[in-house]
Amino acid sequence: MSTSTRTGAGTATKVAGFAVVLAVVFGGAWAAGAQVGPIGTTAEADNATHSSGHSSGDSAGADTHRSEQPEQAKQQEDDMSNTATTGSATLPGLAVAGDGYRLVLTDTTVEPGIQPVAFSIEGPNGQPVTEFHVEHEKQLHLIVVRRDHAGFQHLHPTLDETTGTWTADAELTAGNWRVFADFTATGGPALVLGADLLVPGEVEAPATAEETRSDVVDGYTVTVDGALAPGEHSALTLRVSKDGAPVTDLQPYLGAYGHLVALREGDLAYLHVHPGGEPGDGETQPGPEIAFGAEVPSTGRYHLYLDFQHDDVVRTAHLILDAGRVVSSDTEASSDSGHGDTDHTH
Numbered sequence: 001m002s003t004s005t006r007t008g009a010g011t012a013t014k015v016a017g018f019a020v021v022l023a024v025v026f027g028g029a030w031a032a033g034a035q036v037g038p039i040g041t042t043a044e045a046d047n048a049t050h051s052s053g054h055s056s057g058d059s060a061g062a063d064t065h066r067s068e069q070p071e072q073a074k075q076q077e078d079d080m081s082n083t084a085t086t087g088s089a090t091l092p093g094l095a096v097a098g099d100g101y102r103l104v105l106t107d108t109t110v111e112p113g114i115q116p117v118a119f120s121i122e123g124p125n126g127q128p129v130t131e132f133h134v135e136h137e138k139q140l141h142l143i144v145v146r147r148d149h150a151g152f153q154h155l156h157p158t159l160d161e162t163t164g165t166w167t168a169d170a171e172l173t174a175g176n177w178r179v180f181a182d183f184t185a186t187g188g189p190a191l192v193l194g195a196d197l198l199v200p201g202e203v204e205a206p207a208t209a210e211e212t213r214s215d216v217v218d219g220y221t222v223t224v225d226g227a228l229a230p231g232e233h234s235a236l237t238l239r240v241s242k243d244g245a246p247v248t249d250l251q252p253y254l255g256a257y258g259h260l261v262a263l264r265e266g267d268l269a270y271l272h273v274h275p276g277g278e279p280g281d282g283e284t285q286p287g288p289e290i291a292f293g294a295e296v297p298s299t300g301r302y303h304l305y306l307d308f309q310h311d312d313v314v315r316t317a318h319l320i321l322d323a324g325r326v327v328s329s330d331t332e333a334s335s336d337s338g339h340g341d342t343d344h345t346h
């Protein structure tokens with residue numbers, strides 16, 4: 001593997017692959033892109049994959065999702081430089097550096113397959129950080145997501161404390177990937193830094209995504225109730241069932257019955273989503289419902305990735321919600337406060 005820290009394109013073949021991928025992936029982004037496809041499992045001990053066919057019975061009807069594609073694409077272009085540290089980078093995950101810390105990928109091009117992704121977090125003194133706070137039972141949470149949402153993994157890399165290098169095996173398919181490190185260095189603020197990772201090869205044209213309120217993964221059905229209202233606290237309730245029966249014995253995973261990562265489509269702004277309770281607090285039940293509170297910064301489409309554990313396996317469901325859009329002619333969803341039981345069927 002190349003040890004170059006910037007382009008990593010050491011051969012003519014790689015250069016050609018780079019050009020092809022960029023062309024295809026950018027095309028997908030403009031086409032309002034994207035998702036559907038296998039989502040990797042997130043359990044380190046479980047290398048099996050599952051595909052999560054979005055059997056979206058949740059047809060969005062005649063709605064045509066007018067969105068801010070030009071603006072989103074512009075943000076994405078800005079962001080693709082991997083150098084933004086200010087401006088729109090006030091949202092977590094948009095910048096590669098912030099508050100003196102920088103995410104440095106060892107290789108910015110990685111071949112497809114199950115591959116080690118290595119990186120370090122450089123501190124204000126320019127040296128790799130080796131001491132981190134534990135959050136949700138881990139010192140650092142690593143999210144790798146394909147920009148067209150055709151792949152997602154939540155990983156927990158291993159730190160070499162002598163060099164400050166983190167490494168995790170990721171399952172990568174050809175495409176443009178975004179890598180997020182979610183961490184708190186000792187003595188520093190909580191940060192989410194993002195960097196781009198290229199996996200060369202031919203990329204299939206992504207299917208057009210619709211709002212998706214139900215996903216099936218490994219026989220588990222996950223649905224979401226609630227609405228995202230820009231700039232407001234929005235309550236979301238996720239429900240897990242299997243074979244038609246509610247799952248009432250979810251297992252705690254990293255201190256919660258579910259972990260939710262929300263990414264804004266287009267620029268992949270990373271949102272913190274807070275669980276509504278925790279195992280052992282005397283109130284929070286182990287399913288079938290998992291409550292979250294989210295606040296999205298704008299209208300637009302948001303991809304929600306729920307990690308949940310049952311029968312000792314962590315699985316990931318992928319749901320898609322549109323924030324603040326008009327649902328139909330007689331209902332103004334944009335005025336919803338989003339507290340749970342609004343009817344959003346079409």
Ligand SMILES: [Cu+2]
Binds near residue numbers: 138154155156254
């Ligand atoms: Cu994590």
